[in-house]
Amino acid sequence: MSEIDGLAERLSRSIARRSSRRGLLRFIGAALTGAAAIPLLPVSRAAEPAPGGGAMPPQASGNPQDPGDQTQCDYWRYCAIDGFLCSCCGGGPNSCPPGTEMSPITWIGTCQNPADGRSYIISYNDCCGKSSCGRCLCNRNEADRPMVRPQSNNDINWCLGTSSSVYNCSTAVILGTALEG
Structure with a gap:
């Protein structure tokens, strides 16, 4: 177990010698900025209309006593x-x-x-x-x-x-x- 502890200590001290707190803050800031930009990437959205407009064709009941398009909120x-x-x-x-x-x-x-x-x-x-x-x-x-x-x-x-x-x-x-x- 002491070999793993020694390896972890040497790795930690090596990183601490080569970096600073400001560098760590700069890295965290860049990671947060990059993560905030991910939703802006062009990806396929499931809620987007299907190719060709994706709009529902009008659905009238065919009964003159039941007017309107049954796929519209104003029915x-x-x-x-x-x-x-x-x-x-x-x-x-x-x-x-x-x-x-x-x-x-x-x-x-x-x-x-x-x-x-x-x-x-x-x-x-x-x-x-x-x-x-x-x-x-x-x-x-x-x-x-x-x-x-x-x-x-x-x-x-x-x-x-x-x-x-x-x-x-x-x-x-x-x-x-x-x-x-």
């Missing part, structure tokens, strides 16, 4: 949504992408359909089981309520009722028409 059903749109992730406004499961626990919103001027009750179900889709993030809080009414709040991970609490995307299922009042 009428998404008035209280907070999350990635399942329409951009392999599912639809009513369905989860393959490999995910719809949470039975939801938050509720009321959105007005521009085609008929009526308000509809929308159930926002999270799809769970795979990591976040990462496409078409929407955060609309038009019908969001404070946390005193959690059933109307969109800032909770609603995947608690599924086999996996990993969030993927959100749907907007029409439950029925709202009462006029």
Whole structure:
């Protein structure tokens, strides 16, 4: 063991003879500056759009009573949504992408359909089981309520009722028409 200690001592003393505290500080400063420049290097980013623009093609329902593009945040059903749109992730406004499961626990919103001027009750179900889709993030809080009414709040991970609490995307299922009042 003393041979290793002697070798370590000789190496330490040799380095101490050839360097100074200022040199050590200069080396640490250069290393920190170099490390800060690493994110600026040209690398492939996973969240960048695919070649050819990568934008989702418009997805209209084909029903004149359900107007709008289901891949855009301004689609009428998404008035209280907070999350990635399942329409951009392999599912639809009513369905989860393959490999995910719809949470039975939801938050509720009321959105007005521009085609008929009526308000509809929308159930926002999270799809769970795979990591976040990462496409078409929407955060609309038009019908969001404070946390005193959690059933109307969109800032909770609603995947608690599924086999996996990993969030993927959100749907907007029409439950029925709202009462006029």
